Amino acid sequence: MIESHTPPSELRVSNQGKLLQVSFEDGRSYELTAELLRVESPSAEVQGHSAAEKRTVGGKLNVKITAVDPVGNYAVRLTFDDGHDTGLYTWDYLNRVGEGQEEIWADYLGRLQEFNLSRE
Numbered sequence: 001m002i003e004s005h006t007p008p009s010e011l012r013v014s015n016q017g018k019l020l021q022v023s024f025e026d027g028r029s030y031e032l033t034a035e036l037l038r039v040e041s042p043s044a045e046v047q048g049h050s051a052a053e054k055r056t057v058g059g060k061l062n063v064k065i066t067a068v069d070p071v072g073n074y075a076v077r078l079t080f081d082d083g084h085d086t087g088l089y090t091w092d093y094l095n096r097v098g099e100g101q102e103e104i105w106a107d108y109l110g111r112l113q114e115f116n117l118s119r120e
Contacts, residue, residue, distance in 0.1 A: 008091060011023075011068055017034060017064030018034050019032070019033055020068075028098070032094070035063055037078060038080050038084060039108055040108065042088060042093050043086040043088075045084070056114075058112055058119065060082070060119065066080065
């Protein structure tokens with residue numbers, strides 16, 4: 001896995017807020033859904049303060065990104081239409097989610113089933 005401390009060359013919200021396109025100078029590029037970014041938010045509200053505290057968030061199938069605000073030169077704060085805005089998405093975090101999104105998504109779907117939650 002590549003660590004990315006350099007800012008993306010482009011961050012673009014598309015598909016009416018349902019997709020974040022992340023591109024880096026070295027050619028890495030990811031399309032991340034708003035739903036994935038919301039349910040895997042790096043915020044303490046979702047991640048907790050340890051792995052045992054991680055919260056599984058359901059009901060975000062139609063969530064949209066409404067704002068992307070820079071935080072220094074290391075991250076962005078994404079605001080979602082459900083009011084969530086406490087996650088700081090570092091360049092490294094966006095890269096990790098982009099590279100591992102299939103596994104992260106499969107794990108999320110498994111947790112939804114385990115806790116009898118729905119994406120809707």
